[in-house]
Amino acid sequence: MPRIENDIKLDFKDVLLRPKRSTLKSRSEVDLMRSYTFRNSKGSYRGIPIIAANMDTVGTFEMALVFDWLSLNCCVCVGGLKRECMFIF
Template sequence: MPRIDVDVKLDFKDVLFRPKRSSLKSRSEVDLRRTFTFRNSKQSYHGIPIIAANMDTTGTFEMAQVLSKDGGCSCPGDVAKAFGAGADFVMLGGMLAGHDQCAGEVIEKNGRKVKLFYGMSSDTAMKKHVGGVAEYRASEGRTVEVPYRGDVEATIRDILGGLRSTCTYVGAAKLKELSRRTTFIRVTQQASHMFT
């Protein structure tokens, strides 16, 4: 008989941060930079621990340059929750799709501008890089059209601003302190759909 795990599994949408007393007067007081030394390579990284996912359309050198300058998630709140739950790095794919720094052309369809977005396990990527899907495997990703979003700077500013706001809510002056100062509250609904 198969084993069924019945423990409750929580997702980003299932929790909110519980605010705490904070001595921070401004979001500008929050330091988002971290330093890591990797165990096997002994190399160090110093910066904001957000990286572009290895996807053909977002994992570009142009995107890496923008991220190094400034700095699974779908909004800035998800990024903050991941760090609050103890993540060392956060990978972004879909949040960065559709920007100027992403590979691919801007296509106009039905009067709106879009870009193609696909992961490296998608049918599109496998056809482009290895001539197709091997007969022993299946395509695990999708190819979707995402709205063209211009320069990525505004999106990065939203993500980092949300992260700084979260740190001020719980009194974390440094990103490294966020997980120690985080208490999550379980919720059933955290978004108002009144104006959507």
């Protein structure tokens, strides 16, 4: 039986992001690099937490190479009809 959700859903037009004061002098001083240590594997990741969509025209190996150079992430679809996707970072 389908479940009906009655809670409020917000869209981009419903949310206003207010600018905040900053100590930075210029936008060029912003650092988007983040470091994560995974709790269960003790592995670590350092990069910018942006992932390209795993669509046929976006998640290509060429795009993955460019994203890797920019410290970004890309999900690449491989295989034929099975649509196997792997996460490259």
